[in-house]
Amino acid sequence: MKTQATTGIDHPPQNISNLLKALTQLAYDHGASAAAVIRCPSIPVKDHLADLCKPPGCPNYGLAASCPPHVGGPQRFREQLTRFEHAIVFKIDVRAADLMGAARPDIFRTLHRIAATIEQAAVARGCKDACAFAGGSCKELFCTDHPSCRVVQENEPCRYPAEARPSMSGYGIDVFGLMAALGWPQHRIGDNNHSDDGPTGSIAGMVLIC
Numbered sequence: 001m002k003t004q005a006t007t008g009i010d011h012p013p014q015n016i017s018n019l020l021k022a023l024t025q026l027a028y029d030h031g032a033s034a035a036a037v038i039r040c041p042s043i044p045v046k047d048h049l050a051d052l053c054k055p056p057g058c059p060n061y062g063l064a065a066s067c068p069p070h071v072g073g074p075q076r077f078r079e080q081l082t083r084f085e086h087a088i089v090f091k092i093d094v095r096a097a098d099l100m101g102a103a104r105p106d107i108f109r110t111l112h113r114i115a116a117t118i119e120q121a122a123v124a125r126g127c128k129d130a131c132a133f134a135g136g137s138c139k140e141l142f143c144t145d146h147p148s149c150r151v152v153q154e155n156e157p158c159r160y161p162a163e164a165r166p167s168m169s170g171y172g173i174d175v176f177g178l179m180a181a182l183g184w185p186q187h188r189i190g191d192n193n194h195s196d197d198g199p200t201g202s203i204a205g206m207v208l209i210c
């Protein structure tokens with residue numbers, strides 16, 4: 001059985017269920033299309049997914065402190081997971097045309113901001129180790145006008161600590177497996193998922209809470 005220290009809760013909320021409900025609602029309030037609580041043992045992690053970040057997979061490999069090889073990867077994430085019981089997963093459904101077009105950076109920045117907002121709210125409520133993950137490299141989303149990541153190149157704090165969060169990809173988190181575990185329809189760009197506005201896709205974030 002976990003002790004108070006290992007659950008990461010300084011001052012345990014009287015009702016974990018109410019806390020998770022409030023944090024889930026926060027995701028909706030900030031623009032999520034869906035949000036739900038998942039038990040941490042159900043979070044799928046696959047080593048080969050983290051390998052996809054390596055060249056030639058992602059042009060942002062190594063450019064940000066929150067991307068491989070600067071993050072702990074699947075092994076460290078699995079270790080981290082053992083200290084949590086609950087996480088909140090959220091998704092944003094978007095038109096494929098927007099996700100693949102000029103609106104893409106704004107959509108992904110929203111994903112990061114929702115994740116960071118939930119994490120900060122959880123910390124404020126006593127879950128001191130709450131930890132958020134998003135998608136897409138923060139280098140191209142937040143520091144695109146800077147030549148380099150401040151953390152990697154200057155060993156200085158992140159320029160956007162209240163917004164930028166690491167991508168799930170670098171930890172091997174199976175995003176589509178995560179959505180499947182929650183019973184959410186899996187909208188992959190390129191699949192024939194059509195709404196009135198054309199094909200849709202989903203991007204997701206996750207916050208380990210307690």
Ligand code: SF4
Nearest residue numbers: 138143149158159164
């Ligand atoms: S300084 Fe920029 S690139 Fe580096 S971790 Fe922060 S947001 Fe990402």
